[in-house]
Amino acid sequence: MKNILEMKGITKEFPGVKALDNVNFEVKTGEIHCLVGENGAGKSTLMKVLSGVYKYGEYSGDIVFENKVRKFKNIKESEQLGISIIYQELALIPEMTIYENIFLGHEIKNKNIINWNETITESKKYLDLVNLKINPSEKVINLGVGQQQLIEIAKALSKDVKLLILDEPTAALNEEESDNLLKLLLDLKEKGVTSIMISHKLKEVTAIADTVTILRDGKTICSLSKEKNEINKNKIITEMVGREINDVFPKRKSKPFDEVCLEVKNINAYNHKLRRQVVKDASFYVKKGEVVGIAGLMGAGRTELAHSIFGNPYGYQVSGEVLVEGKNIDFSNPKKAIKAKIAYVSEDRKGNGLILMQDIKQNISLANLQTLTKGKIINNNQEIMIANKYKDSINIKTPSIEQKVNNLSGGNQQKVSISKWLFSNPKVLILDEPTRGIDVGAKFEIYTLINELISSGLSIVLISSELPEILGMSDRVYVLNEGRIAGELPIEEANQENIIQLATE
Numbered sequence: 001m002k003n004i005l006e007m008k009g010i011t012k013e014f015p016g017v018k019a020l021d022n023v024n025f026e027v028k029t030g031e032i033h034c035l036v037g038e039n040g041a042g043k044s045t046l047m048k049v050l051s052g053v054y055k056y057g058e059y060s061g062d063i064v065f066e067n068k069v070r071k072f073k074n075i076k077e078s079e080q081l082g083i084s085i086i087y088q089e090l091a092l093i094p095e096m097t098i099y100e101n102i103f104l105g106h107e108i109k110n111k112n113i114i115n116w117n118e119t120i121t122e123s124k125k126y127l128d129l130v131n132l133k134i135n136p137s138e139k140v141i142n143l144g145v146g147q148q149q150l151i152e153i154a155k156a157l158s159k160d161v162k163l164l165i166l167d168e169p170t171a172a173l174n175e176e177e178s179d180n181l182l183k184l185l186l187d188l189k190e191k192g193v194t195s196i197m198i199s200h201k202l203k204e205v206t207a208i209a210d211t212v213t214i215l216r217d218g219k220t221i222c223s224l225s226k227e228k229n230e231i232n233k234n235k236i237i238t239e240m241v242g243r244e245i246n247d248v249f250p251k252r253k254s255k256p257f258d259e260v261c262l263e264v265k266n267i268n269a270y271n272h273k274l275r276r277q278v279v280k281d282a283s284f285y286v287k288k289g290e291v292v293g294i295a296g297l298m299g300a301g302r303t304e305l306a307h308s309i310f311g312n313p314y315g316y317q318v319s320g321e322v323l324v325e326g327k328n329i330d331f332s333n334p335k336k337a338i339k340a341k342i343a344y345v346s347e348d349r350k351g352n353g354l355i356l357m358q359d360i361k362q363n364i365s366l367a368n369l370q371t372l373t374k375g376k377i378i379n380n381n382q383e384i385m386i387a388n389k390y391k392d393s394i395n396i397k398t399p400s401i402e403q404k405v406n407n408l409s410g411g412n413q414q415k416v417s418i419s420k421w422l423f424s425n426p427k428v429l430i431l432d433e434p435t436r437g438i439d440v441g442a443k444f445e446i447y448t449l450i451n452e453l454i455s456s457g458l459s460i461v462l463i464s465s466e467l468p469e470i471l472g473m474s475d476r477v478y479v480l481n482e483g484r485i486a487g488e489l490p491i492e493e494a495n496q497e498n499i500i501q502l503a504t505e
């Protein structure tokens, strides 16, 4: 099989960071090629070089696509050759409809007038292709991250794509949707489309990859081929991290305390935009030092429940009671919820969790600025000290805490988001998909951090679509189903089967 793509000796530097150091990367025509590596290894950067985000001249080395050296000046030029990239951080326009988004930039026109009817019909076709049963006239703002991901893929398919690049496409999808997406990639392969998929989910990588290339610290470590029977999970992990990792979940030494810390009673939430009840009479509690897992399918209302407790930033109509340490709290807005010592790490770090144009230290201090200010003046030295403390303790990989968050790799952005909320010194920490897009090594670090936090008495609500994570980290599990708490399982009784049963019945 010949190569559709060869990237030769690619080097890309940012101030203070050599993101790519003489990387060689070859992709065969028609294959599914997975690109793996730890957070910050350079995967996204390599794909941005390929697609022209970093234009010719901003990197050194050669891109050979379909046997010709290409010098892309922008993304349009790579797109015209059939290279389509779906970014790690989604890039849809929230206020537009699905169909407008799908055809944005390549509108269907008759004599310069957009043909909306055809746009809608075509959109339906692509939504079908990605198995998304949804009205194309719905606005993107009303969709969850997972659905948005599928729309990004529909958008890529609507262009005449030869090389499809997906940067962590299943990070936000539940198992069923991920399976559908992987099947979709296999279908596309049958149709001759070549794919490059970046993923931290090694189960998926080993299931569909024809070739796996591993990057570490900006260098190509090796390529493994399915044909030669070289692809297996342990081999990939060892090459990725440069050492062996034996346990996915660190051992927990502490037990939940007896006192209840958070009590949530009869929460109802109505979303006016969707005109539906998103949380229905949900009640649950979390003890001090306990991790309570919240499982459920996408759209079950897990994030909405978290939002309702955390001061309801989206203006749902919320009723019910929240108690922290036995006292009724005012949770009518996020500021009050923070004051009552509740913190919420958003699943959507780019949209809600972080201010991308500010640096790491500004983001970390944000939810607790008052402790750093006297009068109206921020104590900069203290801010720097705090940020450095988190940088070291949860291992944020960056040359400096003055780095803009926008420039961090996805996993490191997530660590900043968690640091910010830890600094607000909460009693209850709600983590919404905390390890989405995070590599195996960093996951272990975050799990270890969770264990440390609960042993010091923090209560944690862990919302996750990854059942192994729910099962590996929770003391107790609640399952949400269409906005209702469908069941509560002590961890000894919980397993994948009964959780899925409760989530779907």
Ligand SMILES: Nc1ncnc2c1ncn2[C@@H]1O[C@H](COP(=O)(O)OP(=O)(O)OP(=O)(O)O)[C@@H](O)[C@H]1O
Residues within 6 Å of the ligand: 014, 015, 017, 018, 019, 037, 038, 039, 040, 041, 042, 043, 044, 045, 046, 088, 397, 398, 406, 407, 408, 409, 410, 411, 412, 437, 439
């Ligand atoms: N625009 C930028 N400015 C400065 N540094 C950057 C920029 N983009 C990336 N980097 C740095 O380059 C390195 C590689 O980042 P990249 O985003 O390619 O990693 P990644 O392998 O995709 O990681 P992840 O799995 O976390 O998404 C990191 O150290 C990152 O902080």
Ligand SMILES: [Mg+2]
Residues within 6 Å of the ligand: 043, 044, 045, 088, 167, 409, 410
């Ligand atoms: Mg990345």
